[in-house]
Amino acid sequence: WLQPLDGAASTHILKTGSLPDIPLLEYLCMKAAAACGIAVAPVHLLDFGGRYYASNATTDGNFETEESQSFQGFIRKTSHSVGVPPEAKYRELEPSTAAAVGSFIRMRSSRPIEDLEAFARITCFNYLVGNCDNHLKNLSILYTSTWKSSGLRLRTTSFDNSIRTVLAIDGDEDRIGIGHRRRLASSILEFGSAIGVDRKDIARICAELASSVPSAIEIAGETAPAFEALPYAAWDMREDMGERMRVLEEVA
Numbered sequence: 233w234l235q236p237l238d239g240a241a242s243t244h245i246l247k248t249g250s251l252p253d254i255p256l257l258e259y260l261c262m263k264a265a266a267a268c269g270i271a272v273a274p275v276h277l278l279d280f281g282g283r284y285y286a287s288n289a290t291t292d293g294n295f296e297t298e299e300s301q302s303f304q305g306f307i308r309k310t311s312h313s314v315g316v317p318p319e320a321k322y323r324e325l326e327p328s329t330a331a332a333v334g335s336f337i338r339m340r341s342s343r344p345i346e347d348l349e350a351f352a353r354i355t356c357f358n359y360l361v362g363n364c365d366n367h368l369k370n371l372s373i374l375y376t377s378t379w380k381s382s383g384l385r386l387r388t389t390s391f392d393n394s395i396r397t398v399l400a401i402d403g404d405e406d407r408i409g410i411g412h413r414r415r416l417a418s419s420i421l422e423f424g425s426a427i428g429v430d431r432k433d434i435a436r437i438c439a440e441l442a443s444s445v446p447s448a449i450e451i452a453g454e455t456a457p458a459f460e461a462l463p464y465a466a467w468d469m470r471e472d473m474g475e476r477m478r479v480l481e482e483v484a
Contacts, residue, residue, distance in 0.1 A: 246278070247286040256465040258286035261361050263452035268444050270354055277456045284459065311368035313340075321367040329368070330355070334427030352429045353437050356420065360445055360476050361469065417482040439484035442477055446470050 236242045247258050255277060262275035278285040311321050314336055325332035333351060341347040351371075358366040424434035453466025 245288045247288065248283060252284060252461070253465050253468075255284040255286035256459065256462050257469065258288070259456070259462070260449055260452045260466055260469060261363065262286075262288065263455060264361070264445055264448035265354075265357055267448035267451065268353075268357060268441060270350070270357060277459055277462070279458070310336075310371040310373055313373055314368065316368055318369060321369045328426055330423050331426040333368075333371075334429075338428060348427055348429050349433060349437070351427060352424060352434060353441070355423065356434075356437055356441055356480065357445065359420070360441055360473055360480060361449075362472060362476070417479055420479070420483050435484050438480040442480040442484060446473065446477070 247255055249255075259275055259277050262272050265272045273288045276287045278287050310333065311318060314325065314332055316323055316325070323329075334348060337347045337351060338344050354371065355366070357363075420438065421431055421434060424431060449466050449469050453463040456462050
């Protein structure tokens, strides 16, 4: 492993933390997202002397797209595309971050319908799995050489704490929501309206995620047998998703 110097593009991000489940959750979420049709960076689990790391291939720099082996494009973080500096990645945009990203996609994307649906799917997936650290640097956009956006792509999912810690449910109150509301199916529908995705398409996305994510997480939990704690982390994730699953099912 080599460390990039002077701002050079890196090839991988190593995720770890004070809580041992963080790399496992990162791995499970990325694997499940890929299984549910979300474009994600490749992810691997590593064990360095008993300390776990999730290794994500970065989407910075040049790469070949999946659509064509001859097409060359490059990736830019969504935060850069909407004029937000890295240190302000949590800044709320006007009139809302969702609306601002939706407007950018409609104006700049060469396939806005597909990209708006991808944005909706990513956001609903993050809600379902309990990703409390979804920010503008976690999304990347593929550009052609003419600076025309040609695809929204999920860069990485990131957890600053384990799901069991951050998303502990206290009585009837879930600790995560979309926008300023929590547990309300209407907030998901309002999100769809803000980005310009039809209600029936939001309902379809929610139905697809509700039916596929739990099994995708279970399968991901069996893909790295050297990490004995992974199936248990997967089980915990599925248990913690219960209330949010009901919200998606209500939308569907």
